[in-house]
Amino acid sequence: MTDFNIVLFDGFETLDAFGPAEIAGRMPEVWNLGYYSLTGGMVTSSQKIEVNTRPIKEMRSDCILLIPGGMGTRQLVLDSIFIKEIAKACDQAAFVLTVCTGSALLAKTGLLSGRRATSNKRAFEWVKSVNGEVKWVDQARWVVDGRFYTSSGVSAGMDMVLGFISDLHGADVARGVADSIEYIWNADKDCDPFALKV
């Protein structure tokens, strides 16, 4: 069993975190879901959902780590303690997946420098400003570079996690998960219908 850990913080975007949680939860034979925050305890999403979490320090290494976006990221990129802890967790993780402006948090750690990555196109200028050394891809549903998966806005996180399942366990398994939640999967990571609408 591998830990599939989701990092939460005040002002996280609900679907960024819990769309992937729904999908990862459909792989109970391989992944063990956990919810973490900097100090543990209750955190509140932008949609006012109050969620209990464990402290990041308790995470085990070699996990899969997912970082959502949301308005909370605007302050957090300036929070050196948070970024240091996230950097450590990302460093020890087997894979790091970010959704939407979660890419900005990962970019701030420096771990994306020189790598290809994407984010929400509506917040793209701000995300790019966080780290200009990342090879930002301006049209992609999600981008894979080594052990880093970064997705476009909100719903794109679900497509990415299905793509991650496909990469690790095969397209049939991913398709089975999508069907089980009656989800119409955009399976082409290069198909970004929202890139040109901004």
Place this chain on the structure above:
Amino acid sequence: MTDFNIVLFDGFETLDAFGPAEIAGRMPEVWNLGYYSLTGGMVTSSQKIEVNTRPIKEMRSDCILLIPGGMGTRQLVLDSIFIKEIAKACDQAAFVLTVCTGSALLAKTGLLSGRRATSNKRAFEWVKSVNGEVKWVDQARWVVDGRFYTSSGVSAGMDMVLGFISDLHGADVARGVADSIEYIWNADKDCDPFALKV
């Protein structure tokens, strides 16, 4: 402002509840989101998310009420106290929306009897067995009958809530919300790509 209340219980399906929460939260000028359970306090989703809730008795009338599905519904249809409280809340709500096997809970209250409704096709035989007097629709992404909206499985709840926004505020508003979360909306409630896959 209208309250948009989501009823949670142990074993609720995460995306059934929090996909709609994401979407409803994009209408902050008209809807005030709240999370409730029978007695209030912490409840845990099937994907192990621990969420804080308020007691159903504190709900104000004339709200929009959303009931998710999930494995927890299997026990709850047999829980007369829960069904009685849900029936009272549904009775006082302006609109009732159910996702997936949440339709079984609503059907159990008797309020759907004689009305058209749908649910997850993978659990359809069980849901139908809960109340044979409902006009169950076996191919629909979601169904509208009066103030009752019922959707198919998990992800269909997001399409339904966008359809609900479209009915109340116009298709352009719904499309704007879908775009803002980069969601590829299945806007046709009669298009059910998963009905025939079972």
